Amino acid sequence: MALKDLALSSPDIADGGRIDDRFAGQHGGVAPRIEVSGVPADAVELALVCHDPDAPLPHGFTHWTLYGLEPADGLIDASAGRPGPNDDGGVGYVGPFPPPGHGLHRYYFWVYALSRSVEGTPSRAQFLDGWADAVVEQARLVATYSVE
Numbered sequence: 001m002a003l004k005d006l007a008l009s010s011p012d013i014a015d016g017g018r019i020d021d022r023f024a025g026q027h028g029g030v031a032p033r034i035e036v037s038g039v040p041a042d043a044v045e046l047a048l049v050c051h052d053p054d055a056p057l058p059h060g061f062t063h064w065t066l067y068g069l070e071p072a073d074g075l076i077d078a079s080a081g082r083p084g085p086n087d088d089g090g091v092g093y094v095g096p097f098p099p100p101g102h103g104l105h106r107y108y109f110w111v112y113a114l115s116r117s118v119e120g121t122p123s124r125a126q127f128l129d130g131w132a133d134a135v136v137e138q139a140r141l142v143a144t145y146s147v148e
Helices: 123-134
Strands: 007-008 034-035 046-052 061-069 105-114 135-145
Touching: 007 105, 046 123, 061 123, 105 123, 123 135
Parallel strands: 007 135
Antiparallel strands: 007 034, 046 061, 046 105, 105 135
């Protein structure tokens, strides 16, 4: 896999910064805007995943899976994608809500440029297992959140 020009950013979240409360689970959990650039010409689809590896669960906690995204630079239109399962038992975005006093959690927003389309709405683990060979490029943005 080549790591070249694909980049992920957000007008709502600074890379390495704290996620604003309005995007957190206990405050309504509105999904932040995510922007991609440098999408490779041979990508046929983009997929987006947000995952908290610091959650006190064996495999962390997946907050967002989104498939079927247009392989183009610019703001991701979440309404144009297929929301997949999150680890809260629902689909689509669920905001950060770490256990009070559990300390700072990191939230990895990943974008994957794929050489083939994702079928259905797999879980994060199913996606990573089933489409690893189709990842042309990937990029991430990491932000933090905590509840004191």
